[in-house]
Amino acid sequence: MSIPFCYKPSGLLLHSPRTRSPLLCNHSSSFSKQEQAHNNWTGLKFIRGKKLLKDLSTWGIGGPCNYFIQVLDQTQLVSAIRFCHEHSIRFVIIGKGSNCLFDDFGFDGCVILNRIEFLEEERGLYRVGSGFRFNRLGVHCSNEGFTGLEFAGGIPGTVGGATYMNAGANGQETADAIHCVDIITMDGRLHRLSRTDLNFGYRSSPFQDMQELAAITAVTFKLQHSGSAKRRQHEYMERRRTSQPVGEQSAGSVFRNPLDVGVAAAELIEKAGLKGFRVGGAMVSKMHANFFINCGGSTSQDMLDLLALVKEKVDQKFAVQLKEEILYVHPHRNDVKSKQR
Ligand SMILES: NC(=O)C1=CN([C@@H]2O[C@H](COP(=O)(O)OP(=O)(O)OC[C@H]3O[C@@H](n4cnc5c(N)ncnc54)[C@H](OP(=O)(O)O)[C@@H]3O)[C@@H](O)[C@H]2O)C=CC1
Ligand SMILES: C=C(O[C@H]1[C@H](O)[C@@H](CO)O[C@H](OP(=O)(O)OP(=O)(O)OC[C@H]2O[C@@H](n3ccc(=O)[nH]c3=O)[C@H](O)[C@@H]2O)[C@@H]1NC(C)=O)C(=O)O
Numbered sequence: 001m002s003i004p005f006c007y008k009p010s011g012l013l014l015h016s017p018r019t020r021s022p023l024l025c026n027h028s029s030s031f032s033k034q035e036q037a038h039n040n041w042t043g044l045k046f047i048r049g050k051k052l053l054k055d056l057s058t059w060g061i062g063g064p065c066n067y068f069i070q071v072l073d074q075t076q077l078v079s080a081i082r083f084c085h086e087h088s089i090r091f092v093i094i095g096k097g098s099n100c101l102f103d104d105f106g107f108d109g110c111v112i113l114n115r116i117e118f119l120e121e122e123r124g125l126y127r128v129g130s131g132f133r134f135n136r137l138g139v140h141c142s143n144e145g146f147t148g149l150e151f152a153g154g155i156p157g158t159v160g161g162a163t164y165m166n167a168g169a170n171g172q173e174t175a176d177a178i179h180c181v182d183i184i185t186m187d188g189r190l191h192r193l194s195r196t197d198l199n200f201g202y203r204s205s206p207f208q209d210m211q212e213l214a215a216i217t218a219v220t221f222k223l224q225h226s227g228s229a230k231r232r233q234h235e236y237m238e239r240r241r242t243s244q245p246v247g248e249q250s251a252g253s254v255f256r257n258p259l260d261v262g263v264a265a266a267e268l269i270e271k272a273g274l275k276g277f278r279v280g281g282a283m284v285s286k287m288h289a290n291f292f293i294n295c296g297g298s299t300s301q302d303m304l305d306l307l308a309l310v311k312e313k314v315d316q317k318f319a320v321q322l323k324e325e326i327l328y329v330h331p332h333r334n335d336v337k338s339k340q341r
Helices: 074-086 134-143 159-165 229-243 265-271 300-318
Strands: 038-041 044-048 065-071 091-094 100-102 107-114 119-122 125-129 178-185 190-194 213-222 282-284 292-294 327-329
Touching: 044 074, 065 074, 074 091, 074 107, 074 178, 074 213, 100 300, 125 134, 134 159, 134 229, 159 213, 265 300, 282 300, 292 300
Parallel strands: 065 107, 091 107, 100 327
Antiparallel strands: 038 044, 044 065, 119 125, 125 213, 178 190, 178 213, 282 292
16 A cells, blocks of 8 residues: 655654644543553553653653553554544654653653564565664664664664654664655554655654654665675674763753754754753763763753753854754643743
8 A cells, every 4th residue: 555645844843742632533531530540442451640651761751641551563553543542542652762751740641652573574675563673673684784774773762763753873864774664544544655755854754744644563674785784783883882871861862963054963062061061860961962861860851951951052152053853742732842941
């Protein structure tokens, strides 16, 4: 199946979460007892009010979500989305939570944790579940002598997250290796989108603006043979270990590089004298200035304040307006701007 038109990304707001509201139904939840901790729905077990988002994010920040469900295959994912539709519950799909800032107030909708992890391979074509670890895929393909995903080694996200963000490093991007993407739309239908119909950019994908998208379920990558892929993957991993605070609680780069300026966000932040700068438990990494660390006990507000302060200082000093790469998931609303200062 394919969607017969081309999705074009418009101006992106990467700091704005695409918390998806159910489009079809409008009746209220059938759960009468709010204190009920678990619910079964067509065999799926929803955890109510007890799952802490800090345990689902690499930043280690975030309060409880109203509903939580882990899905292991596409059928379960469709059922979970249908459940949200039928009970008018907003939902977000997350992978490793390596690019998300959750709020201490949590999330009043449903968090769907994507664990669709299959891998099918045939002569350079790798069809992978969107919950498959991107790091593991990069190492696996490079070890098998295929080039295109060497940069994925060391990236903490999932294949779905990497496709959604068009993750990149070391001059390679996820989009360059994509052959096609399988998605579920909000009406519950499955579609296969060919790479030629998808416009990607630096850290941008058509999925970020696709109103009818419910979730990416699988991605097929087309890779070429290369005798040097394994060596390159090792080099990239070593470079990452020596330049990024790998063992600390972070969400990778917090700002996108301002391509029009031609200077990395990290360099601007360092030159503004902000390395090691702290707000509460949140700190600009002393190792890499575009990584913000939860040094222990950072609240979401600490991190939001640090983001705002760094933006302000860089703007004052260099007249450059940094844009977030990370996604802030607002606890109640789709509109996050009111929360950011
Ligand atoms: N280059 C590097 O070193 C690093 C790169 N990263 C990148 O950050 C990204 C984070 O990946 P990951 O941790 O898995 O993502 P997250 O769990 O952080 O999810 C982030 C957002 O991506 C969207 N998303 C994730 N999975 C899916 C899916 N299957 N279908 C539709 N939307 C989805 C959702 O957006 P919404 O809610 O708006 O729909 C979600 O809120 C990756 O691109 C990763 O490679 C992260 C750290 C370091
Ligand atoms: C970590 C991420 O991706 C990373 C990816 O791992 C690396 C490696 O290729 O390249 C990007 O970082 P980056 O642009 O900061 O790359 P680096 O090579 O570390 O630094 C760029 C430049 O900034 C300078 N730099 C870096 C860190 C620092 O504290 N100070 C500084 O001045 C470096 O000297 C270099 O001249 C991606 N980030 C973005 C926003 O494009 C992520 O997306 O989460």
